[in-house]
Amino acid sequence: MLCAVYKTHKKEGMYLYVPKKGHFDDVPEALMARFGKPELVTIIALEKRERLGGVDKQKLIEALSTQGFYLQMPPKEDNLLEQHRESLGLSKTPDKKF
Template identity: 40%
Template sequence: MECLVYKSSRKAGVYLFVATAESLDSLPTALLDQLGQLHWVMALDLTKRKTLAIADPATVLNSIESQGFYLQLPPGSGTDLC
């Protein structure tokens, strides 16, 4: 599965993974408000990757399939986002 990665303009080191750009329209408003403007970073194929910088590709894929998104927080941060 190919996914798109967006960077938060308000929260340093926070990245949002979604299946398509259209998926952004169905994200929780509270989450989008906290992230601020989203900046496209890259597209990547999760099925072809064995590793990512922080998260496990299988975890990211499962989250996108079940919730519609995966939110990557910086290492050592709390869960202060939706």
């Protein structure tokens, strides 16, 4: 099974996987509007890959087969300020003073 991988310039680390190059018919219009103009990154032969960076191969294949696309979201960024406050024994967010 082949799939095409596209990136967006709107959000770092967000990728859209579709079963064929340029095949966005199954991607909801609202998602395409938020994704913006897709830029082709690569075409992958899934059967030749044991691992895919940041994507569960089985979930990807299932999503492509059932819904016709897979959206990879960027990993959640650590909030270093919250971590630092917790290490000091403080609450994650400062108390608001009015």
